[in-house]
Amino acid sequence: MISFKIKEINKFMHELLIAGTFDNFLLCDGEICTATAFTINGHFNKNFFSENELNTMNDDFSTWKNIRHIAFEIIKGDKVPSKMKLVLALSKTKYEEIITKSGMDIPASDVCGLYIHILYENDSIEIITGTSLNTFTLDKTLDKYWDTTVINFFESKFQCELL
Known part of the structure; x- marks a missing residue:
């Protein structure tokens, strides 16, 4: 797990909300506080979809x-949100590729x-990486690879400051 700040807030918000830079990530959870608080649960409502769609x-x-x-509709206006919290995740379809590149020897199902x-919050953007495994291991190879992958992705687009 690493933590870093984004120095270019306007550029980041543009890439997040308009440009589609993060479109392939999954939204697990979100909270946007403007005049009221909006909570977004990214889980699919499986009752909404047909069996074929599922x-x-x-x-x-x-x-x-x-x-x-x-x-974007929640945020747009004359004032910036007082707080925004998003949890994005990599698609399961990419796990095998990340595991292989990391060199860790675990099945994608783990x-x-x-x-x-x-x-x-407070005119500052902080990014924190995270990994979660279904099994216990002392091997942090995947964690380190994910941290490096994320910081390289962000540094290729924004000025960042490690915390």
Whole structure:
């Protein structure tokens, strides 16, 4: 797990809410506080979908691409939100690739999630990485690889400051 700040807030918000830079990530959870607090649960409501539609889904969460316009509508206006918290995750379909690149020897089914926590508050954006496994291990190879992958992704687009 690493933590870092984004120095270019306007550029980051543009990439998050307009440009689609994060569209392939899944939204696990979200909270946006403006005049009121809005909570977004990214889990699919399985009762809404047909059995055929459910069979084509690889993940339990909606992509950020499908939610981004809703978040933008909540935020747009003359004032910035007092707080925004998003938990994004990598799709399960990418686990095998990440595990292979990390060099860790575990099955993809042992990975519960690879996360990016985004917190905007007090005119500051903090990013925290996270990994979750379904099994206990002292091997932190995957954690370190995910941290490096995320910071490289962010540093390729924004000025960042490790905390």
